[in-house]
Structure formats: structure tokens, C-alpha cells
Amino acid sequence: MQTFLRIGTRGSPLALAQARETQARLMAAHGMPEHAFEIVVITTSGDRIQDRPLSEAGGKGLFTKEIEEALLERRIDIAVHSSKDMPTQLPDGLELSAFLPREDARDAFIGKAARAIAELPEGAKVGSSSLRRQALIRRLRPDLDVVMFRGNVQTRLRKLDEGVAAGTILAYAGLKRLRLEHVITDLMPLDTFPPAPGQGAIGIESRIGDRDVETMLTAIHDVPTGQALACERAFLAALDGSCRTPIAGHAVITDNRLVFAGLIISPDGTQSHEIKAEGHPEEAARIGDEAARAVRAKAGEDFFDGWA
Numbered sequence: 001m002q003t004f005l006r007i008g009t010r011g012s013p014l015a016l017a018q019a020r021e022t023q024a025r026l027m028a029a030h031g032m033p034e035h036a037f038e039i040v041v042i043t044t045s046g047d048r049i050q051d052r053p054l055s056e057a058g059g060k061g062l063f064t065k066e067i068e069e070a071l072l073e074r075r076i077d078i079a080v081h082s083s084k085d086m087p088t089q090l091p092d093g094l095e096l097s098a099f100l101p102r103e104d105a106r107d108a109f110i111g112k113a114a115r116a117i118a119e120l121p122e123g124a125k126v127g128s129s130s131l132r133r134q135a136l137i138r139r140l141r142p143d144l145d146v147v148m149f150r151g152n153v154q155t156r157l158r159k160l161d162e163g164v165a166a167g168t169i170l171a172y173a174g175l176k177r178l179r180l181e182h183v184i185t186d187l188m189p190l191d192t193f194p195p196a197p198g199q200g201a202i203g204i205e206s207r208i209g210d211r212d213v214e215t216m217l218t219a220i221h222d223v224p225t226g227q228a229l230a231c232e233r234a235f236l237a238a239l240d241g242s243c244r245t246p247i248a249g250h251a252v253i254t255d256n257r258l259v260f261a262g263l264i265i266s267p268d269g270t271q272s273h274e275i276k277a278e279g280h281p282e283e284a285a286r287i288g289d290e291a292a293r294a295v296r297a298k299a300g301e302d303f304f305d306g307w308a
């Protein structure tokens with residue numbers, strides 16, 4: 001039997017788990033065998049750069065460039081991504097056309113010296129390379145020593161075992177998908193430790209106007225996740241580009257109501273501005289965009305210039 005769709009993905013264990021989940025959902029939705037959906041592994045610049053923070057090396061696009069080239073050159077038909085890693089601007093001709101049902105969006109703490117951040121000894125080292133997590137950790141515990149932690153989930157957990165830090169923070173969703181929930185010692189509350197826009201949601205990118213692909217994806221697309229992501233990504237799009245200011249944003253849809261909470265915070269964690277918004281899920285993108293304007297007005301333009 002022929003291949004129906006070629007699924008492009010990075011080769012990290014988390015990326016592969018996400019590609020396999022997408023493959024399994026496509027098989028179930030269309031009653032087709034595994035070989036109808038071929039997984040094609042693509043190495044990206046983000047996978048090769050290991051020596052500096054990604055925010056310095058060129059940002060989110062580093063994980064998507066080679067995969068998007070493969071999509072545009074028709075070497076693959078869809079690309080499976082962590083939505084959190086997707087830039088808000090996609091190349092001409094490509095779109096995020098489907099989202100799988102979102103996993104838990106919270107961050108998780110993996111502690112060695114203590115089970116929770118609040119219980120860490122004074123001055124303890126916490127590893128993270130995410131500007132958002134670094135700022136949120138500093139806001140909770142200004143005394144802690146936040147150290148750089150890069151590499152994939154397994155690498156970071158190995159560093160913890162080697163004693164490089166007393167704890168680290170990773171996405172609950174990623175740990176679940178890797179069947180590594182057992183390493184978690186605490187879950188971070190959404191209100192004091194809001195996730196990155198898109199966290200926990202697998203996004204599927206495809207060529208705009210590729211009808212056959214769109215038809216196949218409709219069967220696995222989760223509408224509420226798509227609406228939450230439209231809101232969060234609109235919030236991000238209206239704020240990023242201008243800055244390296246850490247941004248958090250999370251939308252939830254219940255009873256046909258979208259509730260969004262966003263946060264911008266200085267990298268040292270001392271200054272932050274929160275915004276709450278809600279409305280009809282079909283207005284998702286507008287709600288996110290207006291929330292961005294409102295938080296920008298609250299914070300003042302200077303807030304975005306200070307920490308380049």
C-alpha cells in the first residue's frame with residue numbers, strides 16, 4: 001500500500017513521541033495502517049547548536065527552518081511541532097492547520113535538594129535556559145542561583161543527576177509524552193507560574209491550500225485547542241519581535257467561554273504586569289491581540305526596551 005502522508009519531525013525523543021502520537025491519531029481517524037503515514041526525521045540548526053542560549057543564536061526559528069524547507073519542497077506533507085517552539089510568523093505558503101488535544105499546560109519542578117521550589121535551601125542552583133522560567137523562579141525566590149541548562153529533556157535530567165543544579169523546571173506535557181512523569185516532584189500553579197504561549201499543544205504545519213492534507217487533518221484537529229492557541233499566539237505576536245522580554249500566556253475554554261491570562265515580566269523577576277481577558281472562543285485571536293495592547297499600555301513602552 002502507498003504512503004498517504006509523510007510526517008516531518010525533529011529527531012529528539014520528545015519530537016518523535018509527538019510525531020508518533022500524530023501518526024496514531026491519523027491511523028485511528030482514517031482506519032489506515034501505520035505505513036500509510038511515514039515519519040521522516042529532519043535535523044535542524046537548533047538541534048546542532050548546543051553551546052549557547054537559543055535566544056542568542058537566533059531564537060525559535062532554528063528548530064523549524066529545515067523542516068519548513070522540506071514542507072515547501074514537498075519532501076514531507078505535514079510537520080509536527082511543539083506549538084511553543086513555533087515563531088508567530090510562518091514562511092509564505094505555510095500555516096498551522098491543526099492542533100491535537102492539549103496536554104496539561106503547566107510547568108513541573110524536578111527537585112533533588114527539595115521537592116518544591118519554596119523548600120530549596122537559600123542560594124541553591126536551579127537550572128533553566130528559558131527566560132520566562134528564569135524570571136518566574138527569581139520572582140518566587142530572588143535568593144536562588146539560576147543557571148543555564150540546555151539540551152533536550154533527557155540531557156537536562158542527566159545534568160540534575162550529575163549535581164549541576166538542585167532542581168529544574170520542564171513542561172509537564174513533555175515529561176508525560178516521554179513517560180517521565182515519575183521524575184516530577186511538584187507541579188507549578190498556573191497563576192504563579194504561567195506557561196509559555198502554546199505550551200502542551202502539538203501543532204501541525206502544512207502547505208496552505210493543500211486540500212487532501214487539510215481533509216485528513218480535520219479528523220484529528222481539536223477545536224478548543226485551536227481557539228486557545230489562536231488567542232495565545234495573537235498575544236505573543238503583538239508583543240514579541242520588539243523584545244526579549246519574557247512572555248507567558250494561557251487560554252482555557254470552558255462552557256463556550258474563553259478565559260485568558262497573560263504576563264510580561266522583567267528577566268530579573270522584579271517587575272511584572274498581568275492581564276486577564278475573556279470572551280467568545282470564536283473571537284480568540286482578537287482577545288489575545290487586545291490583551292497584548294492592554295498589557296503594553298499598562299507596562300509602558302519603556303518596559304520593553306530595558307532588557308535587550
Ligand SMILES: NCc1[nH]cc(CCC(=O)O)c1CC(=O)O
Nearest residue numbers: 082084170171173174199200201
Ligand atoms: N523548548 C523545548 C520544548 N518545547 C516543548 C517542550 C515541552 C512540550 C510542550 O510544551 O508541548 C519543550 C521542553 C520543555 O519546555 O520542557
